[in-house]
Amino acid sequence: MTIAFKTLQIQTIILLAFLFATRPCWASCTVSTTNGLAYYTFNVSGVTPTAFDPTAYTIGQTIYKGSGTVSVSNYKSTGPTNPTINCTESTWTWTVASLLPAVNGIFPSSVAGLGLKISSTSGTWPLSLPASSTFSAVYNITVELIKTGDITAGGVLSNILGEYRIQPSNQLVAQVTWANPVLIKPSVPTCTVSTPNITVPLLNPSTTTFRGVGSTFGIRPFQIGLVCTGGSTGTSTNTYITFTDLNQPGNTSTALSLASATGTATGLGLQILNNGTPIGYGPDSNAPGNTNQWKVTNIAQGVSSYVIPLSVRYIQTGSTVTPGTVTGRATFTMSYQ
Structure with a gap:
């Protein structure tokens, strides 16, 4: 699954005490x-x-x-x-x-x-x-x-x-x-992503827009869509998601790194927001309890579609911002638990 932001793309792609004593004679x-x-x-x-x-x-x-x-x-x-x-x-x-x-x-x-x-x-x-x-x-x-x-x-x-x-x-x-x-194989609802490729155009700020490390600018909305089917009457499934920084897969911070290329801006990163709160990144895995995995919602049988509303913005990560292109890439992995 791919999301692009502006230029930006997200792809689904006791202390130990040593006591010396006679040891019991156990069977070996x-x-x-x-x-x-x-x-x-x-x-x-x-x-x-x-x-x-x-x-x-x-x-x-x-x-x-x-x-x-x-x-x-x-x-x-x-x-x-x-x-x-x-x-x-x-x-x-x-x-x-x-x-x-x-x-x-x-x-x-x-x-x-x-x-x-x-x-x-x-x-x-x-x-x-x-x-x-x-x-x-x-x-x-x-x-x-x-x-x-x-x-x-x-x-x-x-x-x-x-x-x-x-x-x-x-x-x-x-x-x-x-x-x-x-x-x-319980008969519970199953969902698939209906928006595997998402492009989000970013605003074009001046370098003077940013006032110091941690300053942000330019919230742009986007959404991930789910299509859900099946399940016996009265059943439901819990939906979770993890985002992974495609440029730096080991990144677990809340700042998405920028792709390295000639002419890339420096001193900036991107933040994906869930209800206005920056999400953290984790490994590309659907395992329960994955790092920075978060619950989206519980989807009941009979719900045919669901939209995950999100947004993205710039964040200053370095003491100096230099002009250039901004491209962030990430994967998102759904998990049903």
Whole structure:
């Protein structure tokens, strides 16, 4: 997506105390892997939730329940069928859990409002298992997706699902990951940008217009348009945006840098304003919580279009302003959460 301003364009393009004491005699364990890792890697496959209406479920209800196959991917077999764990001590236990703490047996997921409940023949995660427990090369788990809050956007379950650790040393001996990304598809409104290319002509001030660093001039309005469709009755989606300085992608200030070229003005930058307040710039990413990402609005089902009103102005950034052309470029990235 591109916005040009005048000459200007924005493209979507405790203090640590060291105490010396006798260390407890904890179990130290080794595993046999094909890739040199000190832990086994297990992949989960077969979890395929379908699209759903989030308003059809109350908090605590199960949206999806299915079976997943867990299989080891890096076991170096030396005879036994199942992966082996060799420990220096005979008294130890396993813990099996997600990386985030569970509340009433439900782990939070990467999708807001959606929790995970994992169980197997050994019980429901988090588990504490004795040392005599079998460590199988292939086994099944039951995965439940449970509504824990408002679900206003889809997402993906990927990467690490959980871990096996030896206690009390907390040594990692196995990591459980999703074999493939699991798509979460709530029936909520979706939006696209209807103004991917925007040109904003700037005013042509004299260098004497600027009275010192931080002085501003020449507000010019522009807008970004969204077209929205779909969603079940009563649903909505939260819309966020991040602007990125295309000339200096690492810029997180509120001043958009100018493109370097022969004849470019110096001592000036540009500011994009949201309701009169300069916005900051951040990485070109739609990840929730991205630097200087801000919420635009909540778009309810049935709203077909939305306009984001913005403006741009000059700001003096140097002690001296020299005449020349002013060209600023940035990208903007929408995120639906």
